[in-house]
Amino acid sequence: xxxxxxxxxxxxxxxxxxxxxxxxxxxxxxxxxxxxxxxxxxxxxxxxxxxxxxxxxxxxxxxxxxxxxxxxxxxxxxxxxxxxxxxxxxxxxxxxxxxxxxxxxxxxxxxxxxxxxxxxxxxxxxxxxxxxxxxxxxxxxxxxxxxxxxxxxxxxxxxxxxxxxxxxxxxxxxxxxxxxxxxxxxxxxxxxxxxxxxxxxxxxxxxxxxxxxxxxxxxxxxxxxxxxxxxxxxxxxxxxxxxxxxxxxxxxxxxxxxxxxxxxxxxxxxxxxxxxxxxxxxxxxxxxxxxxxxxxxxxxxxxxxxxxxxxxxxxxxxxxx
Numbered sequence: 001x002x003x004x005x006x007x008x009x010x011x012x013x014x015x016x017x018x019x020x021x022x023x024x025x026x027x028x029x030x031x032x033x034x035x036x037x038x039x040x041x042x043x044x045x046x047x048x049x050x051x052x053x054x055x056x057x058x059x060x061x062x063x064x065x066x067x068x069x070x071x072x073x074x075x076x077x078x079x080x081x082x083x084x085x086x087x088x089x090x091x092x093x094x095x096x097x098x099x100x101x102x103x104x105x106x107x108x109x110x111x112x113x114x115x116x117x118x119x120x121x122x123x124x125x126x127x128x129x130x131x132x133x134x135x136x137x138x139x140x141x142x143x144x145x146x147x148x149x150x151x152x153x154x155x156x157x158x159x160x161x162x163x164x165x166x167x168x169x170x171x172x173x174x175x176x177x178x179x180x181x182x183x184x185x186x187x188x189x190x191x192x193x194x195x196x197x198x199x200x201x202x203x204x205x206x207x208x209x210x211x212x213x214x215x216x217x218x219x220x221x222x223x224x225x226x227x228x229x230x231x232x233x234x235x236x237x238x239x240x241x242x243x244x245x246x247x248x249x250x251x252x253x254x255x256x257x258x259x260x261x262x263x264x265x266x267x268x269x270x271x272x273x274x275x276x277x278x279x280x281x282x283x284x285x286x287x288x289x290x291x292x293x294x295x296x297x298x299x300x301x302x303x304x305x306x307x308x309x310x311x312x313x314x315x316x317x318x319x320x321x
Contacts (some may be wrong), residue, residue, distance in 0.1 A: 049122075108128040171192060
């Protein structure tokens, strides 16, 4: 009986070892990414991990274009974005009985990912302490505005603006979509249009990204449908969904990058409706009018009939987000 038990335990141990070995094969290369490091424990740590300032020396134009874009202010935005983050917690999570959030001290990364999935995907590489620090900073910013404390406002804005979608998010962290097929993004590599060496002490290699010029690259953030992988699904942007299911089936063949970067000549600025270069192409507006005199009993009144026809020429539904 003891011999049987021993054999059974050996067999179980063997199965366990095999199972662990098989599990280790899933996501090979995941441990060599920027995201695989110990989680950042402060905003400053997270900003440092994804610091792309070394890119500026060789890519000044791209940096200057990017700096004008909302990608450079993805948490703060125009101020409205930061306020919406707070609203999501105060009017959302704090009202939901099973969220576990009663105050900013209860906020976890998972509570913010409905917004941060796109506005700050690297938040997934941070501890809950960073999520709480972001919410506290947004609250400080609003308090500063309310109390006309310019120094407090400036400090909060600077901190929030340091969190953004920069070079390393697009050209490293999110550069590979099909990771089991194409491998995980390596922490010493930037992904773009070609392979080779890269003159940067931290990112010493270049590699061709399979999706860098494809719309799926942008679709990671610019929407396909409700985020059902989250415990409390949310929905914001759906541009990529309407691009796939309306524009492409109707014969459209341009990518997001063609319209928002090359043809618009905006490069890494990638504006949308805020740019006249984009809005002029996105919508055709035709207005026709017809003026008449209208008789109302004994009174003759001038009357005008106005007909407005709007045609969407964009590759997706507008407005979006």
